[in-house]
Structures are given as structure tokens and as C-alpha cells.
Amino acid sequence: MTGELWKSIQERWRHHGSQMLGVALVATLVAWAGEWSGVLQDVEHIAYDRALVTFTGGRGLSSHVVVVAIDQRTLDGINQDEQLRTNFGNWPYTRTLWARIAQELKAAGAKAVLFDAVMDERASDESADLGFAQVLRDTGLPFYVGMVTSGTASPLPRADFTAAVPLTAPEAAPSPAPTDAPPADDEAFPEEFEDAPATATPTLEPGALARALAFPARRTDGGALPALRYRAQGGEWRPRYPVPPTTALVGSVTGFGLVDTEADTDGFMRRTHFAYSDGVNTYVTLPVRMLADLVGAKELTLSGRTLQLGERAWHVDADGSAALDYGGPLHERFTLVPLLDVLEDWIRRSAHKPVALGADTFRDKVVVIGGTAVGVNDIKATPFSPTQPGLVKQATVVDALLSGAFITRAPAGVDLGITFLVALVSAVLLMTARWTPLEVGWPLVLVLGLYGFTGLLLRTTQTHVLMAMPALAGIGASVAALAFNHLVANRETQFIRQAFHRFMEPKLVEQMIRSRQLPRLDGENKEITAFFSDIRGFSTFSERFKEDPRQLVRILNTYLTTVSGALLREGGCLDKYIGDAVVCLFGAPMAQEDHAVRACRGALAAKAAVEVLREDFRRKGFPDVYTRIGVNSAVNFVGNFGSDQLFSYTAIGDGMNLAARLEGANKAYGSVIMIGPRTYELAREHIEVRELDRVRVAGKTEAVTVYELLALKGQLDAATQRTVARYHEALGLYREARFAEAVAVLEAEAARAPEDGPTGKLLERCREYLEAPPEKFDGVANLEK
Incomplete structure (x- = not known):
């Protein structure tokens, strides 16, 4: 029996091999066209997201990054503590708070701090900005702040990277040494908690500002960096420029980096670029700016599929971007420390009391500060959750730059080769076997097999092989093979006709047959x-x-x-x-x-x-x-x-x-x-x-x-419209138990339209209730069996 089957398969291949190759080739071209045109983009996103969650999740906590979260407990704690509220206000807090946090993180041994927010508005009390700047200079803690771009911001001149980063912010008055005594009820806080005296902040010259915000970045392969631009009304693309930070912080903050949202068309954050250009200057993202200092790099270079910072290199995609290897939702990948806990440890340390957080919580770690409370954080969608705090992206990029790798796309030739192979296997298998269970089960096996294959590649090699394109080619080839098979014998079509032609419109039966x-x-x-x-x-x-x-x-x-x-x-x-x-x-x-x-x-x-x-x-x-x-x-x-x-x-x-x-x-x-x-x-x-x-x-x-x-x-018709209007008027009165008024409306309409059944029935009911009012009336009738 097996020999006869094998002979049958060989015979069919000999007679129909060219049709099988043709089906595979056409299916591949159709799938490639769908991928090239973007039709498959949403499907590919869904497949990629599910594979990422299934195969790469559960990696455990990062050993390099800690997140200090502005969570709901922090908001409530500061709001409910009169002294904290007096010193730091309500959200957004004064920059005095960030000065205290910087002091505590420095004392706890943090390697660097990424502040996943912008500081582009001058504080109402300039002494807070100046005090924060002074603390950053005093502690020497590498502190990096985000910056966004806008189409309304002013362009900056070309940055002179041979010049030193400007240090124009005036020195704030030195902070007094902390008191030895712990805070008491009648003592606001140690004197160090007070803001530095106000000092006028000079205006920073545009060239110096450009030097502070820009960072050298280039492609060595002849390509161009992605442009900072937006689509204006009418479809015209216009440039975006960085929104300058508060002048007092320039020269005190270690560096600034872009924190613009980098989302796909469906709003999910899956990828990141590392450097952008506004046509004059180049700017890097916030994690890149920090890592450049940590590795002593003075320039970022992209060459082909390689990102280079100093002596460190990472594999990226040809366009200079890479997908993020989240490894799980925020709370599963990173240690989360409430901001309130850090602040309370600063108060304890200032009062010479033992701190509550472990000694190794921040030691030699990069700390990412950002919001997680509702109303504070920017909710973003990732493959692991549609409601993740936006800081998860910064933390993930930092972790990948420090010790991991990014997810990169397989070369286009690999995707196309896999697509043709899947289409060919589908066509040969179904056009030779012609076995109904296989015809039914093959699409499921095909999709599950591709899902497992691409998922394992994501997990083991951080390589993203397309799934939607080969799946479409395989399914397309399967459909074509089935169509070919059923030119020979179409028993299912005959069954449908016989089963449904007696109680369905013939055209619907034919539609059912066509759609199978x-x-x-x-x-x-x-x-x-x-x-x-x-x-x-x-x-x-x-x-x-x-x-x-x-x-x-x-x-x-x-x-x-x-x-x-x-x-x-x-x-x-x-x-x-x-x-x-x-x-x-x-x-x-x-x-x-x-x-x-x-x-x-x-x-x-x-x-x-x-x-x-x-x-x-x-x-x-x-x-x-x-x-x-x-x-x-x-x-x-x-x-x-x-x-x-x-x-x-x-x-x-x-x-x-x-x-x-x-x-x-x-x-x-x-x-x-x-x-x-x-x-x-x-x-x-x-x-x-x-x-x-x-x-x-x-x-x-x-x-x-x-x-x-x-x-x-x-x-x-108009007469019926009037009858309906009068009925609705009476129904409203009836529901308010105003039966006499409802009767008057209905009697008048019944005299005009005696043939209207609902008017007569409601009139009977209102008269009945008028003579014998119901004990409990809710305007609802009971519909019996």
C-alpha cells in the first residue's frame, strides 16, 4: 500500500511539477507584494508580539538597571505629609526634590541617572533650578535629562564639537552641612532642604546651547540618519527641532538626549533609533547619550548593520534602528523602587539614621527615574502590555546597551527564501497527497510551525524572521493546491448544494460554495x-x-x-x-x-x-x-x-x-x-x-x-407619523401614571384613526388603570409565556 502511495505521489509530481513550482512562485510574489505594500504590517506586528511574549518573556530582573518610580504611593505620601508638600509642592514637584534624590542616589553608589522627562520650563522660584544645578556639580553624579522636539522650536546653529560643553549657569550658594539631629515636629527639615538663594540666570548663546544638546553621530556607509520631522497639514514634511532645557541646568546636567515617542503606526513601541538629524545637527537618544560617557565615546557611528560607541559595538538593522528585547513587562524586568522610599532614605541619611533600602539597591546601577502612577506617566503600548509606563522603553534600551543585545531583522533574502520554501512545500504536499485531513489541518500546522520557528529564533539569536509573509505564501499555495485538487473531484461542493438548496436562496448556496x-x-x-x-x-x-x-x-x-x-x-x-x-x-x-x-x-x-x-x-x-x-x-x-x-x-x-x-x-x-x-x-x-x-x-x-x-x-406616510407621535405622547403619560391625560390623548387619536391597533390597546389599558389603579406601577408590562 505504501509503495502504491509513493508511486502515486511520484506520478503526480512528474505530471504536475511545473504547476507546483508555478503555484509556489506566484504565492511567493503575492506575499512579497503584500509585505512590500504594508498590507501585512498589522498581521506581522500581531505575530511578532505574540512570539515575543511567548518565547522571550520571563527573563528575570535586570542586574544593571533600577527604576525609581513616581508611583501612586509616592504621590499620596508627599501629598499627605505637610512638610514634604510644603517643600516640594504637588506634582510636578519643585527641582529641590530632584536635588535631594540626586544626593541620595550618589550616596547609595548609583553609576548614573536617566531622568525620563524633560526640564524645559523655568521654575517659578529660580533658586530651585540653581540649587539643583549646584547639587549636580557638587555630587558629580552623572545625571541625564530628556529633551523633546517640536515643529515650533527654533533651529539651532551647527554645533562646534571642538568647543567645551558650556558651563554658563551661575554657581548657587553652597548648601550648609546637614544637621546632626533628625527632623522634629517643630523643625521643618534639615537646613540642607532649603533652596539656594535666587540668582538671575543669564541667557545661553544659541551656539553654546547647540553644543550642549547635540552629539556627533554619522553613518559611514553613505546612508542618512533618520530626520527629525513631522507631517504638517496638507501632507508637507517639516523639520522638528529640540526644545531647549532650562538654562540653569545646562552645564550641570551631564547630558541631554531625545525622549520622543518612537511608536509604530499602531501605537506600539517595538523599535528605537539611536540618532537623528534635524538637517543641521545630530542628536542621540537619552540612553545612548549616557552610555557614550560611560564608555568614553565621543561619537556614534553606524555602518551597515553595526552601531559603534567607542570600543563597544551592537548589531542593528540596516536602517540604523533595532527592535527592543523587553523580556517581560516592566515590573518583571526591573527592580521598582518608589521615589518616596528614596526620599525617606535621604531624610534618614541627613539625620544620621540607618537607611531602609539595601546597600546594593543602587550600587553600580543605572537608575531610570520616571512616572508609573496614572496621570504622571505616559502610558504606552508594548508587546507585553497595552498600558505600560513609557519609561520601560528607556530602561530596556539601557539594559540592552549595557549587557544585552537588540532584536534585528533577518536579511530580506532570508525572508524571501523561507517564504518560497514554505509555499513550495505547501503546494507539493497538498497537490500530491490529496488527503482531506491534511488539506484541513495543514494551514494550522503551517501557522503553528512558523510561529514556533520564528519564536525560537527570537529567543536564541535575537533575530526577527518574518512570519506573516511566509504564512500568507503557504496558505495561498495551499488554497491554489486545493483549487487544483477540486477541479478533479468536488464532493464537498455537491454536498453543500444537496444539503441547503431546499431552504436557502440558491445564490446564497453558491456563495457558501465559493467561500467554502x-x-x-x-x-x-x-x-x-x-x-x-x-x-x-x-x-x-x-x-x-x-x-x-x-x-x-x-x-x-x-x-x-x-x-x-x-x-x-x-x-x-x-x-x-x-x-x-x-x-x-x-x-x-x-x-x-x-x-x-x-x-x-x-x-x-x-x-x-x-x-x-x-x-x-x-x-x-x-x-x-x-x-x-x-x-x-x-x-x-x-x-x-x-x-x-x-x-x-x-x-x-x-x-x-x-x-x-x-x-x-x-x-x-x-x-x-x-x-x-x-x-x-x-x-x-x-x-x-x-x-x-x-x-x-x-x-x-x-x-x-x-x-x-x-x-x-x-x-x-404623514397620517401614520401623526398617530405614532400621539401614541408616544400618551405612552409617556402612561409611564408617569397620568392615566386620565393619556386617555384624553388616545381617545382623540382613536377617533381620527380607529383602525390603529396599538392606540386602541393602550387606551383600554389606561381606562382600566384609571378605574382600578395598580398597587405597584413601574410602567413595565409582564410578557407571559
């Missing part, structure tokens, strides 16, 4: 719209023909054909006939986004067709076939219930039960077509309705609003 959407035997939950109709007084109707049942069958068949035809023309799927009742589904088995609108159109068409039939029956002396209709939209369980030999495609659920009850409830309201609240919500832009009442279904406590379907949008 065979309804599932095990069923599925999906939102659909159910249609129920019934003839008023059918028992009496049928008794007239007990001596001539064949005539009853002919009449009933004529009626059912009339109603069914109206529903099928709107794309409905006939569920069943229960005597004279018709049950129809919209939105299944074929998905229909406008299933509620289709059901409403079908109900109105069925009503109109029945009116014509009633007139014909009246002339022939047949009984009246006055029909009531219920329509309701809800999530129901739909599918083929039965066996492979005999099954019934139907739906079950509360939504179906409510549709049936709405059909019966028409009797109590004198209406013809009653629809549920979800149907109204979905189709309201396309239909004219009358709000009938709020009802409570038996077995349920929540009331729902029901409506009478009157016409399609814009097709309601």
Missing part, C-alpha cells in the same frame, strides 16, 4: 436575527377543512410559499415550519453584517405579500390568513443538530425564545410586526418604528423595550 464555509455540525455562538410568524386563529382556520384536508394543505402551502419567498429574497435561511408558523434565520449559516436590516426588510415584505394573499383568499371565500410577526436579534447557538445522515440547521437560545414571544405579544398590543431592542439598535438607521412598551419576559427580571416595525426609513 460549510456549517459546523458542532455549532457555534453567533449573533443572528430570528423571524417568527404565525396565522391568527389557525386552530379555527384548520377546523373548517377537517372534511377536506387536502384543500387545507393546498392553502397552507400557498401561504408558506408566499411568506418564505419574501424572506429568501432578503437572504434568510428557512429554519423550519411548525404548522402554519414560519421560523427563519438571518446571519446564519452565512455571516451577514446587516442581518437585522435584512430581517426587517423580510418582515415588511412578508407582511405586504400576505396582504395581497388575504385579498385573494377573501375573493375565493377562504379563511383569513392575518399574520403576526416577531423579530429579535441576539447571540444564539446555531449549527447542524443531528447526524451526518439527517440534520437540521437551527438555532437555540434566549434570543429565539424572545422572538417567538414577541410574535405572540402582538395580540396584546394590536400590532403586526414586533421587534426586540437589539434588532432596533442594529437597524434603527434603516427603519421606521413605534415604541410600544417596556416589557418583562417571564423568567427574567430585566425589562426590555419593544417596538412595532412600520416601514423602511422614509416610507412612513
Whole structure:
């Protein structure tokens, strides 16, 4: 048997090998076009994110980076402590606070500090800026501050990197030595906590400012650094320039780096560039600026796929960017220390008391300061969480620069080669085997295999191999192979035709065949719209023909054909006939986004067709076939219930039960077509309705609003519009238990439009309540079974 199978495969390859290669090549080209045009970008992002989380998460805490978090406990602690609030204010805090934090981090042995924020506004009390600057000079702690760019900022002249970094901020008065005594209730804080005396800050010359903010960066391979620019109205690209920091800090802060958001088109932070140009000067990101000092680098260079800082080099992508290897969400990757704890340790140290944080918490670590509390941090999306504090990016880049690696893209040739290989394997496998289980299972195996392969590469080599492009090529080749196979034998198509042609419109059956959407035997939950109709007084109707049942069958068949035809023309799927009742589904088995609108159109068409039939029956002396209709939209369980030999495609659920009850409830309201609240919500832009009442279904406590379907949008005549308006006016009075006023409105309208059923029914109810007021009235009617 195995030998015969192998011979069969060889024979098919010999006869159809060129078709297999052609299918693989076309599928590869289509997938490449999708990747090149950006159509696959969102899919690739999703695949990459999931692989990153699954295969690279759980790496544990970084040994090089600690995050000092401005968290909610810090905000509450400072706000609730009168002395802290007096000295530092509310968020954003005075720069005196950051001076104290810098002193404590220096004393705790921190290697460097990255402040993931900007300081581009001068403090209302300039002594705070000057005091902070003086502390930074006194401690010598490497302290780096972010800067952003803006299209409204002024351009700077070309920086002279041969000149020294300007030190123009005036010296602040030296801080007194800390007192030996701990803070007491009647003593605000040690004297060191007070701001330095105010001193006027000179204006920094633009050239000196450019020297302080810019950093030498270049590409040695002839490429260009990414431009700092934004798209203005009209689509024109315009440059962005750095927003200068507070002048007092220039020369005291060790360096400044860009902290602009670097997000993909979907808002997720996955990548970073390391240097930018505004056309005059070059600027590096904040982590790069810090690391340049730590490794003694005076310039950043990019050459091909290599980033160079001094003697250190990292592998990056050809465009000079790299993806971030997060390794997990913020709290799993980095030690988080509340800012309040650092501040309290400074107070203890100033009072010569033991500090609370461990001695190794900050020693030889890079400290990233940023917000994590709601309203303080900038919420960003990463592959690990859609709501991460923005500082996670800075911390991740610092960690990668210090000891790790970035995630880089595989060369385009590798991606294209894998794509063609996947397409070829798919085509050969399916076009030779022609085995139904393989045809069904191969796409899943293909996607899972690519997912595992790319995930393992991410984990072991920090290499991102595209998944969406080869997956699309493989699936495309599989579809083409299946199409080829089914040119020979299309048993599934024949099965669909035989199974559904009796209770679905032929064009829908053909659409199902084209889309290969065979309804599932095990069923599925999906939102659909159910249609129920019934003839008023059918028992009496049928008794007239007990001596001539064949005539009853002919009449009933004529009626059912009339109603069914109206529903099928709107794309409905006939569920069943229960005597004279018709049950129809919209939105299944074929998905229909406008299933509620289709059901409403079908109900109105069925009503109109029945009116014509009633007139014909009246002339022939047949009984009246006055029909009531219920329509309701809800999530129901739909599918083929039965066996492979005999099954019934139907739906079950509360939504179906409510549709049936709405059909019966028409009797109590004198209406013809009653629809549920979800149907109204979905189709309201396309239909004219009358709000009938709020009802409570038996077995349920929540009331729902029901409506009478009157016409399609814009097709309601003026007289009916007036009747509906008067009904709504009376309904409002009725719900307020103002029955006498409601009766007056309804009586006037009933005299004008005596044929309006809902007006008469509500009038009867108001008169009844007027004579015998209900004990507990909530304006909700109980809809019994």
C-alpha cells in the first residue's frame, strides 16, 4: 500500500511539477507584494508580539538597571505629609526634590541617572533650578535629562564639537552641612532642604546651547540618519527641532538626549533609533547619550548593520534602528523602587539614621527615574502590555546597551527564501497527497510551525524572521493546491448544494460554495436575527377543512410559499415550519453584517405579500390568513443538530425564545410586526418604528423595550407619523401614571384613526388603570409565556 502511495505521489509530481513550482512562485510574489505594500504590517506586528511574549518573556530582573518610580504611593505620601508638600509642592514637584534624590542616589553608589522627562520650563522660584544645578556639580553624579522636539522650536546653529560643553549657569550658594539631629515636629527639615538663594540666570548663546544638546553621530556607509520631522497639514514634511532645557541646568546636567515617542503606526513601541538629524545637527537618544560617557565615546557611528560607541559595538538593522528585547513587562524586568522610599532614605541619611533600602539597591546601577502612577506617566503600548509606563522603553534600551543585545531583522533574502520554501512545500504536499485531513489541518500546522520557528529564533539569536509573509505564501499555495485538487473531484461542493438548496436562496448556496464555509455540525455562538410568524386563529382556520384536508394543505402551502419567498429574497435561511408558523434565520449559516436590516426588510415584505394573499383568499371565500410577526436579534447557538445522515440547521437560545414571544405579544398590543431592542439598535438607521412598551419576559427580571416595525426609513406616510407621535405622547403619560391625560390623548387619536391597533390597546389599558389603579406601577408590562 505504501509503495502504491509513493508511486502515486511520484506520478503526480512528474505530471504536475511545473504547476507546483508555478503555484509556489506566484504565492511567493503575492506575499512579497503584500509585505512590500504594508498590507501585512498589522498581521506581522500581531505575530511578532505574540512570539515575543511567548518565547522571550520571563527573563528575570535586570542586574544593571533600577527604576525609581513616581508611583501612586509616592504621590499620596508627599501629598499627605505637610512638610514634604510644603517643600516640594504637588506634582510636578519643585527641582529641590530632584536635588535631594540626586544626593541620595550618589550616596547609595548609583553609576548614573536617566531622568525620563524633560526640564524645559523655568521654575517659578529660580533658586530651585540653581540649587539643583549646584547639587549636580557638587555630587558629580552623572545625571541625564530628556529633551523633546517640536515643529515650533527654533533651529539651532551647527554645533562646534571642538568647543567645551558650556558651563554658563551661575554657581548657587553652597548648601550648609546637614544637621546632626533628625527632623522634629517643630523643625521643618534639615537646613540642607532649603533652596539656594535666587540668582538671575543669564541667557545661553544659541551656539553654546547647540553644543550642549547635540552629539556627533554619522553613518559611514553613505546612508542618512533618520530626520527629525513631522507631517504638517496638507501632507508637507517639516523639520522638528529640540526644545531647549532650562538654562540653569545646562552645564550641570551631564547630558541631554531625545525622549520622543518612537511608536509604530499602531501605537506600539517595538523599535528605537539611536540618532537623528534635524538637517543641521545630530542628536542621540537619552540612553545612548549616557552610555557614550560611560564608555568614553565621543561619537556614534553606524555602518551597515553595526552601531559603534567607542570600543563597544551592537548589531542593528540596516536602517540604523533595532527592535527592543523587553523580556517581560516592566515590573518583571526591573527592580521598582518608589521615589518616596528614596526620599525617606535621604531624610534618614541627613539625620544620621540607618537607611531602609539595601546597600546594593543602587550600587553600580543605572537608575531610570520616571512616572508609573496614572496621570504622571505616559502610558504606552508594548508587546507585553497595552498600558505600560513609557519609561520601560528607556530602561530596556539601557539594559540592552549595557549587557544585552537588540532584536534585528533577518536579511530580506532570508525572508524571501523561507517564504518560497514554505509555499513550495505547501503546494507539493497538498497537490500530491490529496488527503482531506491534511488539506484541513495543514494551514494550522503551517501557522503553528512558523510561529514556533520564528519564536525560537527570537529567543536564541535575537533575530526577527518574518512570519506573516511566509504564512500568507503557504496558505495561498495551499488554497491554489486545493483549487487544483477540486477541479478533479468536488464532493464537498455537491454536498453543500444537496444539503441547503431546499431552504436557502440558491445564490446564497453558491456563495457558501465559493467561500467554502460549510456549517459546523458542532455549532457555534453567533449573533443572528430570528423571524417568527404565525396565522391568527389557525386552530379555527384548520377546523373548517377537517372534511377536506387536502384543500387545507393546498392553502397552507400557498401561504408558506408566499411568506418564505419574501424572506429568501432578503437572504434568510428557512429554519423550519411548525404548522402554519414560519421560523427563519438571518446571519446564519452565512455571516451577514446587516442581518437585522435584512430581517426587517423580510418582515415588511412578508407582511405586504400576505396582504395581497388575504385579498385573494377573501375573493375565493377562504379563511383569513392575518399574520403576526416577531423579530429579535441576539447571540444564539446555531449549527447542524443531528447526524451526518439527517440534520437540521437551527438555532437555540434566549434570543429565539424572545422572538417567538414577541410574535405572540402582538395580540396584546394590536400590532403586526414586533421587534426586540437589539434588532432596533442594529437597524434603527434603516427603519421606521413605534415604541410600544417596556416589557418583562417571564423568567427574567430585566425589562426590555419593544417596538412595532412600520416601514423602511422614509416610507412612513404623514397620517401614520401623526398617530405614532400621539401614541408616544400618551405612552409617556402612561409611564408617569397620568392615566386620565393619556386617555384624553388616545381617545382623540382613536377617533381620527380607529383602525390603529396599538392606540386602541393602550387606551383600554389606561381606562382600566384609571378605574382600578395598580398597587405597584413601574410602567413595565409582564410578557407571559
